[in-house]
Amino acid sequence: MYKKIINLVVLVILITSFLLMTYYGVNTFHVKSNPIEPQDFQYHFVLISEETNNDYWRLIESGAIDAAKKHNVYLEYLGPSHANMSEHVRIFDKAIAGKVDGIMIQGISDKEFTPLINKAREKGISIVTIDTDAPNSRREVYVGTDNYQSGYMAGQALIEDTVGEQKVGVVIGRSAASNQDLRLQGFMDAIKSESRIQIVGVKESNITKTGAVQATYDLLKEHPDITAFYGTSALDGIGITQVIRTIRPNLNPYIITFDTLPETVELLSKGEIDAIVVQYPYEMGFRAVEMLIELKDGRHPEPLQYTKTEILHQKDLSSLQNDQKGDMAR
Ligand code: BGC
Numbered sequence: 001m002y003k004k005i006i007n008l009v010v011l012v013i014l015i016t017s018f019l020l021m022t023y024y025g026v027n028t029f030h031v032k033s034n035p036i037e038p039q040d041f042q043y044h045f046v047l048i049s050e051e052t053n054n055d056y057w058r059l060i061e062s063g064a065i066d067a068a069k070k071h072n073v074y075l076e077y078l079g080p081s082h083a084n085m086s087e088h089v090r091i092f093d094k095a096i097a098g099k100v101d102g103i104m105i106q107g108i109s110d111k112e113f114t115p116l117i118n119k120a121r122e123k124g125i126s127i128v129t130i131d132t133d134a135p136n137s138r139r140e141v142y143v144g145t146d147n148y149q150s151g152y153m154a155g156q157a158l159i160e161d162t163v164g165e166q167k168v169g170v171v172i173g174r175s176a177a178s179n180q181d182l183r184l185q186g187f188m189d190a191i192k193s194e195s196r197i198q199i200v201g202v203k204e205s206n207i208t209k210t211g212a213v214q215a216t217y218d219l220l221k222e223h224p225d226i227t228a229f230y231g232t233s234a235l236d237g238i239g240i241t242q243v244i245r246t247i248r249p250n251l252n253p254y255i256i257t258f259d260t261l262p263e264t265v266e267l268l269s270k271g272e273i274d275a276i277v278v279q280y281p282y283e284m285g286f287r288a289v290e291m292l293i294e295l296k297d298g299r300h301p302e303p304l305q306y307t308k309t310e311i312l313h314q315k316d317l318s319s320l321q322n323d324q325k326g327d328m329a330r
Helices: 002-029 055-070 085-097 110-122 147-161 178-191 209-222 236-247 262-269 281-296 314-323
Strands: 043-048 073-078 102-105 126-130 141-144 166-172 197-204 228-231 254-258 275-278 304-306 310-313
Touching: 043 055, 043 085, 043 281, 055 073, 055 281, 073 085, 073 281, 085 102, 085 110, 102 110, 102 281, 110 126, 126 281, 141 281, 147 178, 147 228, 147 254, 147 275, 147 310, 166 178, 166 209, 166 236, 178 197, 197 209, 209 228, 209 236, 228 236, 236 254, 236 262, 262 275, 262 314, 310 314
Parallel strands: 043 073, 043 102, 102 126, 126 141, 141 304, 166 197, 166 228, 228 254, 254 275
Antiparallel strands: 275 310
16 A cells, blocks of 8 residues: 555656656747748848957947847848957858848958958948958948047047156057057057157957957066056957056056946046047947948948047046947946
8 A cells, every 4th residue: 555655656746747847848949930031031131240259249249130120130140259360251251152131241351351352242242341441342331430540549548648758568459450450550650759658569469358468468578667558459458457457566557448348447437447449339230230221222321431439538437328328338
């Protein structure tokens, strides 16, 4: 009798587990028989980033998603998981082979990207360059920062914000990327008439935080008398401050860097960073999708569409936060 009760209890447990497993399994793994397909939409566009999980690119992506939703566009977001030129080129070439309606991509290097942009155009794919232009290619529109001008503004800010001799260490994202190069050129042109300011070294971060840490460390090792840092890509300022805080807490260099990612804004508010060159990535993504739609609809949008650039200091923080809702707070 006792054995029978035990068997019954075990059986009830088994049946209940089976039912629960079936119920939750169906809800977890159920694949809709009617998935969303690109052909359900008016257009199929692809946004190719320099690095998919980079916070700056996520902002561009969110702008593009919002515009895609608004205009019934099927949007794909692709790119290398870590910045890598050959992978970037391979993904671009694959998207072209996929015969999509339009592609948004940086014109990172003339040599690698211009031929592919032209190839896409020959296949009837519209191309909008985003964040970094490829002016020698057949791209139809560029949406993004005027990168030379943004570097020039960074140089002017350094001149205005400092006094006396300055030895500047530059942490550049990738010297092979034309936007980074333009940001350095603009900066150099701005400071060239100021004999008190001189660049003592330039090192690459490969657009990662750990790369920026290494670059800063190497710069300080080679030039212990550095008094200022200029970071030209979105995670550079975070890496620079991390090194200063850890190994040279009494140095207090002047630091100017790019992009209002939350961590960088936090460092500005704490006084660890002195100024930020503000870009508008959300707007870039949103506007680039709208430009592709205009092109597909046979209109002729203005080819050079610079988004705003400005310099942000600690004292401007409150006003800018209200003003830049779409971009900064995300
Ligand atoms: C640049 C992008 C780059 C990103 C990397 C931004 O400042 O505009 O080109 O991919 O930094 O974090």
